[in-house]
Amino acid sequence: MACQHNRFWIVGILVIAFLSGCVPNETLRKQGESSRNLGEAYMAQQNYTAALKELLAAEQLTPDDPYLHNDLGLTYMAKDRLDLAIQHFKKALVLKPDYAPAMNNLGTVYLAQQNWDAAIVCFKAITGDLLYATPHFPLSNLGFAYYNQKKYDLSAKYYQEALKIEPGFPMAIRGLGRTYQAQGKRVEAIALLEEGVKLFPKSPELYNELGAAYLASKNYSAATAAYTKVIELSQPSSPLAKEAQKSLDSLRTKDSSISPK
Structure with a gap:
């Protein structure tokens, strides 16, 4: 009987020790x-x-x-x-x-490092994840990576897939417009970017891409209007505003009817 009593006493001590160990751990987790x-x-x-x-x-x-x-x-x-x-x-x-956002973020760092191959591996790992709430992000990132590898057909493919999922995704609209220009598809680029600025009339990035498409098509007046819009929508000292101003300055040498700003 004494042995049984001692056994219960020992078990009780162990339980108390376990529970007392859990309390600090739970406190640390909450902190x-x-x-x-x-x-x-x-x-x-x-x-x-x-x-x-x-x-x-x-x-x-x-x-x-x-x-x-x-x-x-x-x-x-x-x-x-x-x-x-x-x-x-x-x-x-x-x-x-299976933490898809972390994988996408890792790929984004590789994009920033211009490590295109490593970025592509990351994005491809999650494009088939049906539980990932925003698959248009890695798809668009794949488009960007392949664009920088000059694999324009693949770039267009992934940008288009992103837009099938999220038709109003500005990053994919801009990227696909740029890819179309690289492929020599200027009509398609302009049509896409014109729709883009209708959807996002306050996006200087889209207007800048549209200006480049107009410029490539030698539509200097439309390019001027687009670059002027970039400057209106951007912070005056931003790189994008400075780039647009340079484009306007270059346009003046092509079209003397453009008045200086």
Whole structure:
């Protein structure tokens, strides 16, 4: 009887020890989630330094959180630390191999590094994922990667697939318009981009691409109007506004009827 009593006593101690060990772990998890949520709030405000501080604090508490590592990757991307971004996206994928957004983000870093082959591997890995909510993103990214490899037929194919899923996706409209121009399909490029600026009348990027298509077709007055719109819609000191102004300056040498701005 004494032996049985001792056995229950020992089991009781073990249960208490297990439960007491769970409490600090659960507390750490909640603290980590709180820091991650605060970091994500800073990310939404584009305050990446404050975000990084909170996310690194969260990493100390919950180092095995794949969503945290994805956030860290995005934050390091915003701070132009692509090497660290790659590390954290890869860590997120080790912890959660089916984490499609992290795979897409990893591919995006490779695009920024102009590592087209590595980017293509990442995007192809998730284009068939039926559970991924935004497949038009990796499809459009594939279009961009193949465009830069000068594989224009493949580029057009993936941009078109992206637009079948999300017909009003501006990145794919712009990319396909550019690809059509590279293929010498100027009529198709202009038609697509004209529809694009109707859908997104405040997009300087689309107007800039449309201006280039008009310029290639020697429609100088239409090109001038498009580039002027780019300047109107862009920040005056932005690279896009400066590029549009250079295009306007070049156009004046072709068409003396264009008045200086």
